[in-house]
Amino acid sequence: MNRKIILYLLCISILCIVFFKVSDKQIYTDNSNVMTLEEAIKLINDRVNSKKKTKFLTINEPYVYPILPGTKEWENFKSKSEMMDACQIPSEIVDAMSTEALTLSVINHPLLDTEVLSYDNYTQGFDSFVSDFDAAKVLLEREDFAINLAKIYLDTPVLNKEQSSNLQDTMLDFIVKETVLAVPQVFNLLKEDEAEALIVIAKNKMKEKSENEETYGSSVNTFFIVRAAVSGKSNRND
Secondary structure, three states, X not given: OOHHHHHHHHHHHHHHHHHOOOOHHHHOOOOOOOOOHHHHHHHHHHHHHHOOOOOOOOEOOOOOOOOOOOOHHHHOOOOHHHHHHHHOOOHHHHHHEOHHHHHHHHHOOOOHHHHHHOOOOHHHHHHHHHHHOHHHHHHHOOOOHHHHXXXXXXXXXXXXXXXXXXXXXXXXXXXXHHHHHHOHHHHOOOOHHXXXXXXXXXXXXXXXXXXXXXXXXXXXXXXXXXXXXXXXXOOOOO
């Protein structure tokens, strides 16, 4: 599915939620008013740094997919199955990857945005992606996956129009990270204080993005929109 269509669908879902008057109170009900931003940042950084490193995880760079959308090889694929097969990461590489490298590899998967964002249900979309991508199955078994993704999200800068070389990719990068962090399969892997820290950080990202709407458009509050949808406080199809 074309990325512009994906972004269009996401915007429509957000407008539907606004139309049916899902209040800010509903979207932001997570209790995160105790922890400061500085405390949240420190907690995420400390947790990632405290995770035990293993000498067997020797690959610290994300996987480079050999065939990408926009190439002639990709255009020759006739089905999603062929695309997924071309993007499978060899198991020996997956097993040797650090959690950070594996997390980035999964987040960078060429079909992740299509699989998750084009579904009517975010949870089902993520499940579909995981079922088709072996590396994602392995990643979900890593106890430090969610906190590593939270750290990657924390370190992702909010860019203004002049700083972004591609506005669509900049916006989509945040949409994908925030959507994956918000689905229960990932969010529920966090400890209570880690989840609280993530919410504080997401609120700050939302504030920064709202000050750069030329870059992020209506996607400024993606994390909270998805959290509301998957927790039953709103329905994308209402």
